[in-house]
Amino acid sequence: MAAHIPLQPGKTKVSGHLEDVRGIYHIKLSWADGPGKRGRKSISTGLSVKGNKTRAENMLGEAKKEQTATLKNAPHSDSLLFADFMEQWLDIIRPDVKQTTFGGYQLNVKKAIAPYFRKKKILLRELTADEINEFYAAQLKRIKATSVNKYHANISKALKYAVEKNYIPYSVMGKVKRPKEERYVGKFLKQSEAVTLFELVKGHKLELGVIFGAFYGLRRGEIVGLRWEAIDFEANTISIEHTVTTATIDGKTVIVAGDTAKTKSSFRTLPLVPAVRAKLLAVKEEQERNRKLCGKSYNKKEGRYIYTDALGNRIKPNYLSSEFPQFLDSKNFRRMRFHDLRHSCASLLLANGVPMKAIQEWLGHSDYAMTANKYAHLDFTSKLESAGKMTWINDTSLAKENETANATK
Numbered sequence: 001m002a003a004h005i006p007l008q009p010g011k012t013k014v015s016g017h018l019e020d021v022r023g024i025y026h027i028k029l030s031w032a033d034g035p036g037k038r039g040r041k042s043i044s045t046g047l048s049v050k051g052n053k054t055r056a057e058n059m060l061g062e063a064k065k066e067q068t069a070t071l072k073n074a075p076h077s078d079s080l081l082f083a084d085f086m087e088q089w090l091d092i093i094r095p096d097v098k099q100t101t102f103g104g105y106q107l108n109v110k111k112a113i114a115p116y117f118r119k120k121k122i123l124l125r126e127l128t129a130d131e132i133n134e135f136y137a138a139q140l141k142r143i144k145a146t147s148v149n150k151y152h153a154n155i156s157k158a159l160k161y162a163v164e165k166n167y168i169p170y171s172v173m174g175k176v177k178r179p180k181e182e183r184y185v186g187k188f189l190k191q192s193e194a195v196t197l198f199e200l201v202k203g204h205k206l207e208l209g210v211i212f213g214a215f216y217g218l219r220r221g222e223i224v225g226l227r228w229e230a231i232d233f234e235a236n237t238i239s240i241e242h243t244v245t246t247a248t249i250d251g252k253t254v255i256v257a258g259d260t261a262k263t264k265s266s267f268r269t270l271p272l273v274p275a276v277r278a279k280l281l282a283v284k285e286e287q288e289r290n291r292k293l294c295g296k297s298y299n300k301k302e303g304r305y306i307y308t309d310a311l312g313n314r315i316k317p318n319y320l321s322s323e324f325p326q327f328l329d330s331k332n333f334r335r336m337r338f339h340d341l342r343h344s345c346a347s348l349l350l351a352n353g354v355p356m357k358a359i360q361e362w363l364g365h366s367d368y369a370m371t372a373n374k375y376a377h378l379d380f381t382s383k384l385e386s387a388g389k390m391t392w393i394n395d396t397s398l399a400k401e402n403e404t405a406n407a408t409k
Helices: 053-072 082-096 099-120 129-139 145-164 191-200 207-214 220-224 274-297 317-330 340-351 356-363 368-378 380-389 391-395 397-408
Strands: 014-021 024-032 038-048 237-240 243-249 252-258 268-271
Touching: 014 053, 024 053, 038 053, 082 099, 082 145, 099 129, 099 145, 099 243, 099 252, 129 145, 191 207, 191 340, 207 220, 207 274, 207 317, 207 340, 220 243, 220 317, 243 317, 268 356, 340 356
Parallel strands: none
Antiparallel strands: 014 024, 024 038, 237 268, 243 252
16 A cells, blocks of 8 residues: 655644525635645535524534545645555545445556556656556557556546545546547357257256346346345246445455445346246255255355355356356357357347347346447347338349349249
8 A cells, every 4th residue: 555645744724614605604614735835625514594603613613624634644746656646546435436346446556557657656746648648558558448448437537536635736637548449249149049058058057147147138246146035926027136246355356245236227127937937936946955954054144045056155256257158168059258148138139129228128228328339230120121121222133133033943
């Protein structure tokens, strides 16, 4: 962890007063931010001026204490390396972001951003857009633009924070060229391949994962996170409301389970079709038998989950990603990633005439554009309709020659 460099240690003093802004008390804070510089901050109390002076003064006192504590640990921008600032930014945001999100940020900063800029010995206040562009160019020699754009997002957020805290006057990111990503086209199962795969995986530990991935298009974390309480056998529905994912934090891999999906749209309820309903009932019966056979050795806590082993231990998310390609190889089936089952679900829905908007809701995408951008190239039905309207080709000699050829067969 980078050492914090205090700002004028022991001398930082925050002053403040209340101000009437259109009938509402506002807290106005100010402090010395270096020789000849002052920091300022305005906070609305949300309190009406009439009858709330004491409450507003108490809020003013708390705001001054909070700002003083922030400045005590704030970096001195005149001598702070950009690499140190990025690591300090991680410490600041850690309590306010999801573990999985923080794990990604930490990996990006610790493994790529901080080491690169530390070698360059670039100060936060001297950082330029050209230097960030050079960093991107260096990274693009070893990784794809998709990964570099994650660095771009981290640096952008960190510099925005630096501006808000008056460490720097402005962010240089407006002049930084974001790497252009190549459009990724995943592998998709044909309908006949999906049927074959379901037969091949029958009875295998991967079976439930393949069913929920290919038919329902669930993400890996959504599959592993399915619990029995999410299944309504009376209404015949499945509710996607709980996820189990992994994150690498401080060099250790941790399991993150909670009622938090990727986006609000990820929380969705899907129909429980008869074939899957029967499969789940069979799984439930098997779990009950295992619970009785194993007794105290059975993991009752994780036994609430649908996807478990014989001892009630929840299947680990990484198992699906690592085991699925190996399983395909063992069956001489064409190789693909486990996540490609989700893409295949979208492809099969489109092939069977399901509208793009309905596919968006089925997959739990946050907006229509995301679905359309990913799968528009697979919408063959609309292309057939377009081809059918191009009737002018029937008036050409090409069509007439084809008619003649067909007549002579």
